[in-house]
Amino acid sequence: MSVSISPGRVRSEFVKKIKELSGETLQLCYQCGMCSGNCPMASNMDLSPRQIIELARLGLEEEIANSKTVWICASCLACTVICPRGFDLSRLMEAIRLLTLRKRIDYVRPEEIPVKERGELPQIAMVSGLRKFSG
Amino acid sequence: MRLAYYPGCTLKTKARNLEEPAIASLEALGFELEEIPRWNCCGAVHSLADDDLIHQVAPVRNLIRVKEQGKDVVVTLCSFCLNTLKRANLLMKDDAEKRNTLNSFMDEEIDYSGEVRVLHLLEVLRDEIGWEALAQEVKFPLRNLKLAPYYGCTLLRPREVAIDSVENPTILREFLKALGATPVEFPESTRCCGSYQIVSSPDSISGYAWDILSSALSHGAEALVLTCPLCDYDLGQGQKELVKRHNGFKGMPLFYFTQLLALALGLDPQVCHFELNRGSPESLLRENGLLP
Amino acid sequence: MSAKKKDKSSAETMVKKEREVSKAKLIPVHIMGKRYDVPEGLTLMKAMEYAGYKFIRGCGCRGGTCGACGTIYRKPGDYRLQVALACQKTIEPDMHITQIPFFPANRAHYEFADLTSAPEEVFKLYPELFRCVACNACTKACPQGIEVMDAVSALKQGNITVAAQIGFECIQCGLCTSRCFGELVQYHMFQLARRIYGARITPRAEHLIEMTKAIDEGRFDNTLEKLRHMSEEELKELYRKREEEPVTAGEDWRPKDKTYL
Numbered sequence: 001m002s003v004s005i006s007p008g009r010v011r012s013e014f015v016k017k018i019k020e021l022s023g024e025t026l027q028l029c030y031q032c033g034m035c036s037g038n039c040p041m042a043s044n045m046d047l048s049p050r051q052i053i054e055l056a057r058l059g060l061e062e063e064i065a066n067s068k069t070v071w072i073c074a075s076c077l078a079c080t081v082i083c084p085r086g087f088d089l090s091r092l093m094e095a096i097r098l099l100t101l102r103k104r105i106d107y108v109r110p111e112e113i114p115v116k117e118r119g120e121l122p123q124i125a126m127v128s129g130l131r132k133f134s135g
Numbered sequence: 136m137r138l139a140y141y142p143g144c145t146l147k148t149k150a151r152n153l154e155e156p157a158i159a160s161l162e163a164l165g166f167e168l169e170e171i172p173r174w175n176c177c178g179a180v181h182s183l184a185d186d187d188l189i190h191q192v193a194p195v196r197n198l199i200r201v202k203e204q205g206k207d208v209v210v211t212l213c214s215f216c217l218n219t220l221k222r223a224n225l226l227m228k229d230d231a232e233k234r235n236t237l238n239s240f241m242d243e244e245i246d247y248s249g250e251v252r253v254l255h256l257l258e259v260l261r262d263e264i265g266w267e268a269l270a271q272e273v274k275f276p277l278r279n280l281k282l283a284p285y286y287g288c289t290l291l292r293p294r295e296v297a298i299d300s301v302e303n304p305t306i307l308r309e310f311l312k313a314l315g316a317t318p319v320e321f322p323e324s325t326r327c328c329g330s331y332q333i334v335s336s337p338d339s340i341s342g343y344a345w346d347i348l349s350s351a352l353s354h355g356a357e358a359l360v361l362t363c364p365l366c367d368y369d370l371g372q373g374q375k376e377l378v379k380r381h382n383g384f385k386g387m388p389l390f391y392f393t394q395l396l397a398l399a400l401g402l403d404p405q406v407c408h409f410e411l412n413r414g415s416p417e418s419l420l421r422e423n424g425l426l427p
Numbered sequence: 428m429s430a431k432k433k434d435k436s437s438a439e440t441m442v443k444k445e446r447e448v449s450k451a452k453l454i455p456v457h458i459m460g461k462r463y464d465v466p467e468g469l470t471l472m473k474a475m476e477y478a479g480y481k482f483i484r485g486c487g488c489r490g491g492t493c494g495a496c497g498t499i500y501r502k503p504g505d506y507r508l509q510v511a512l513a514c515q516k517t518i519e520p521d522m523h524i525t526q527i528p529f530f531p532a533n534r535a536h537y538e539f540a541d542l543t544s545a546p547e548e549v550f551k552l553y554p555e556l557f558r559c560v561a562c563n564a565c566t567k568a569c570p571q572g573i574e575v576m577d578a579v580s581a582l583k584q585g586n587i588t589v590a591a592q593i594g595f596e597c598i599q600c601g602l603c604t605s606r607c608f609g610e611l612v613q614y615h616m617f618q619l620a621r622r623i624y625g626a627r628i629t630p631r632a633e634h635l636i637e638m639t640k641a642i643d644e645g646r647f648d649n650t651l652e653k654l655r656h657m658s659e660e661e662l663k664e665l666y667r668k669r670e671e672e673p674v675t676a677g678e679d680w681r682p683k684d685k686t687y688l
Contacts, residue, residue, distance in 0.1 A: 011685065023185035040327045041345065044339055071335065075180065076327030077292035081301050088293075094183035101196040108335050110554035118554045121333065121546035122364045123144040123583055124215045126550070126557035129334030131190065148546055148585035175561045175580035189608060193561035243563065 009059035016100075018056055020096035026057040028085040035079035035089050045069040049079050049089055056092060072098045075132065096131075101135035108133035115127055138259070139206040140168035141197060143216040144176050144302070150213070150364035154409035156397035157212050157256060159406045163227070164264060164272060168210065171200045179215045180331070181222040188236055195237055199244045201251045208252045210259055212393070214363035216335040218289035220253045221296035255290065255298050257294040257306050257362070257392070274401030276315025278423045282390070283319045284308055285347065285355035286326045287366045301325075307360060310392060321354040323347045328369040337372075344373025348387050350404035358388040358419055360395065371413025388416035398425060449515040454520040471498055471524055472513035478507065483529025494598030500524040510570045510602050530601030535619075544627035546585030554618050556582055558609030565613050566602035571596050575603050575613050582616060586595040590617065591624035650687060 009015075019026060029050075036048040047055070047067040055063050064070075070093045079089040101107070108129055118126070138161075146154040160167055174197050182190035197220060201209045210218045227234050229250030238246045260269060284307030291297045291304055299306040304325065311318040328341040348370065351359055361367050367389055374386050394407040404426055409417050420426040453464040456474055463478040470597070472486065487495035496513035503521045513526060535552035542548045549556065556579070565575035578593040594617030603613040641647075670682050681688070 021184050021186065040331075040343060041332070041339075044336075044342070058219075072332070072339070074288075074327050074330040074332050076288040076330060077182065078327065081292050081294060088183075091183045091185075098184055098187075110558065113334065113554055115551050117334075118551045119545075121559065122149040122368050123176070123585075124179045124213065124365050125331055125333055125368065126209070126217070126554065127144075127176060127583075128331040128365075129181050130554075130557050131178065131182070132331060133335055142584075144580075173577055175576060176559065176583045178560065189560055189562055191660075192563075196561055196563075241563070243567070336448045 003058075003060060005058050005060075010057070011063070012059040014061045015057060015059045017099060018092065018095045020086070021098055022091040023083070024088055024091050026053065026087075026092070027043065028087045029053045029057070029083075030085065032084065034082045034084060038078040038082040040078060041072050041074055044072050049073075049093075052096070053087075053089065053092060056096065064096060065100075068091075071133070097132065098135075103134075104135055106134040110134070136165060136263075137169050138165045139201050140170050141174055141201070141207045141209050141211045141216060141220065142170060142176070143211065143213040145215075146213060147366045150367070150391075151395055152411040153364060153367075153391040156391070156402070156407045157207075157393035159402050160393060160396045160400055161256075163400050163402060166259070166263075166267075169207075171197070171204055171209065175199055177216045177219045179219060181219050188233060188240070191223050191226060191233070191237060192241065193224070194220045195227060195247060196241065196244065198224055198227070198249075198251045198253075198401045199241070199247045202247060207250060208254060208321065210254050210256055212256050214255070214287060214289040215365065216351070217253060217255045217298070218296060224249050224251065224253055225295055252339040255292075256363075258298050260310060260396075261306055266309045268314040269310075270315075273314055273399045275399055275425065277311075277395060277399055278315065278425060280316045280423055280425075281319045281322055281355055281357045282311055282316045282360050282395070283351040283354065283358070284311060284324055284367065285359045285361055285370075286325045287312075287361070287363045288325065288330070290362060291325055307362075307392065310408060311360065311395070314395055316395070317388055319354050319356040321356065323352045328366045329373070330365060330369070333365070333369050333372065340369050341373040341376035344370050345381070346376055348374065348377065352384075353385065356387070356425070358390055358414075358416060360390050360392050361390055367413060368386060374414060386414045388412070388414040389417055447579070454518065455524040456518050456520070459525050462525075467518065467519065467520075469518055469524075470514055471500070471511065471516050471518055472496055474518045475513065475524075475526075484515075485526050491515045492598060494600035495528065497527045497530075497600035497602045498524055499527060499602070508568075510568050512570050512598075515570075527600075527602060527605050530605045532601060532604045532615060534612065534615045537619075539622060539626070542623060542627070544587065544623055546582070546587055548623065549582050549587065549616060549619060552619065553612065555609065555611050556616065559583065559611055560608055562608045564606040564608060565611075568602040568606040570600060570602065571598060573597060577621075579611065579613060580616060582620060587620045587623050588628055590620040591628075594620060646688075 029051055031054060033050045036042050036050045039049050041050055045071045052064065052069055073093045075090050084117050110130060142154060172261045176193060177197055178190055178193035211220065220239060227247055234248055281386050286304055288306065291299060291301050294301055308318040313331055323346055326347055328347060370389055377384055378386050397407050398404065417426055453468040455462050455464050455659045458475055458478055465474040465477045469477060479507045485496055487493035491512055491514060498511050498513040499508050500511060501508055537552055559579050561576055563576045569575050573596060574593055578590045581589040581593065597614055597617050599614045601614060670684065672680060
């Protein structure tokens with residue numbers, strides 16, 4: 001797989017926006033991979049949490065957009081508490097999700113939740129699912 | 136002693152078996168939970184975006200309700216609510232700019248700057264009552280039932296709102312010992328059950344459930360002790376699939392910690408609403424003489 | 428000669444009246460961005476009509492009950508958008524107004540006969556309920572002063588009774604929905620809550636059920652037959668001789684003739 005990295009990409013609007021939305025210093029990460037190791041959802045992710053940070057700060061927007069990783073994240077903060085550099089990866093995941101959601105592209109739409117589930121799911125599930133996955 | 140109480144939406148309908156035994160148990164211990172008036176849904180999750188303030192309004196409004204009552208402490212049973220209320224509280228305390236914006240947005244409410252403390256029921260049991268005192272109130276010790284404490288994620292993460300140590304929590308262990316049960320520690324007790332992924336990727340939930348339940352089983356647990364209604368739902372739903380998929384797995388009974396509290400204190404089992412539990416814990420209790 | 432005189436005097440009266448009307452003080456209002464000078468003391472609706480707008484929608488009972496004329500207005504120098512019913516609110520100088528005559532809010536389709544009293548019925552029909560962020564814009568937008576956010580909160584908690592009670596005076600104007608951050612449709616949800624509350628939760632009137640049964644079983648058939656065969660004179664006589672319940676009668680009053688009880 002060939003990837004093109006350039007200063008232009010690193011200083012792109014995408015990276016600026018990610019930094020703004022997350023409020024995190026992307027440069028903190030030294031790619032140790034503790035986050036990926038602690039993430040309970042990692043086995044279902046195509047790109048690991050560690051890879052997401054690296055792609056994000058390199059401005060590789062397309063690669064991230066093609067990945068389902070941020071939508072598999074459950075904001076459980078296992079990554080956040082284990083990071084030796086104090087980087088809050090959950091905020092990066094949210095920032096990436098918001099870039100899509102704020103373009104009015106929902107990941108979950110209320111009307112697509114099966115009717116039976118709407119009646120059975122505890123309210124915290126409905127509220128949190130719609131908060132994280134709909135704009 | 137009266138404590139301001141924030142129930143959260145789920146407890147009134149889907150998790151009556153978490154709330155009712157809690158209220159009854161606290162009454163037996165001399166505490167009255169006073170629901171704050173006009174509370175609204177806390178929003179369930181904390182918004183992680185720096186510029187997003189609208190999603191802080193819901194939890195902050197509830198904290199304002201507590202302040203309006205002249206109370207400086209509020210107790211909650213729902214792990215999601217605890218997490219969201221506490222994190223919103225910290226935001227109001229620490230971030231002056233956001234605090235001002237939120238206060239002026241909610242111009243119909245009084246100003247708030249983090250005056251209220253948010254507590255989980257387990258903290259009240261540990262700090263206001265104490266494990267020794269609790270043990271003395273126990274009328275029907277739990278016959279050394281091997282119970283695995285399962286915390287999930289929202290009670291212990293992020294560090295700033297954790298009710299116990301993030302890496303090595305002991306609060307549920309102490310709780311279970313006080314009730315006369317045998318706590319069974321297992322490595323996945325703080326592993327996320329999948330949370331709201333039940334809405335977007337319901338098929339993935341059984342995999343997460345297996346990671347947790349198989350670990351608890353292999354460490355000798357007879358049942359899991361839960362604190363959160365979403366963990367209950369996810370593990371319960373996940374189990375249905377696992378029973379089909381894994382030969383020999385008969386399902387793991389799931390309890391809310393408040394149900395065990397009520398049982399041990401000798402209250403009428405009806406208040407526990409075991410019929411709402413997933414994984415049929417009644418048979419386990421009957422085998423051990425804890426239910427008629 | 429007298430005819431001519433009459434004409435002249437009626438013409439004079441007309442001119443006089445016109446001058447009186449034009450003495451009414453005119454104040455500026457801004458309707459959908461354009462300024463009009465209208466006589467003070469008019470309602471928003473009449474002011475719009477005076478300005479030349481003809482209502483074929485967004486107008487109904489003109490009595491503050493039907494909810495058709497929801498209007499948003501703003502006073503100069505104030506950023507706040509306020510709400511009113513156009514038929515009830517009197518104009519003030521320099522008001523900026525616009526109407527929201529119909530808001531195309533989603534309304535779920537359901538067979539009411541199939542619904543139970545469970546709160547899940549609302550969750551299933553309006554899953555967007557869970558998008559509420561408690562911003563309170565709906566409450567601020569309600570011309571009836573209803574605590575809309577509290578009612579939505581009650582629905583989320585599964586309390587249809589409280590939601591129905593809070594939303595009792597809702598006139599379905601749609602202003603709440605037009606301002607909602609989460610894109611909920613409050614007034615349709617309240618309507619559903621009120622229907623469920625009325626049909627499934629409130630106690631049944633036992634005496635009504637009993638009486639209906641009695642009627643179906645024919646308790647009053649004979650009486651009605653008799654009446655049907657009476658002449659007009661006999662009916663009038665019956666009416667004149669009827670025993671009336673005294674105004675001051677208590678609950679245990681019974682007529683002397685108990686035949687028809």
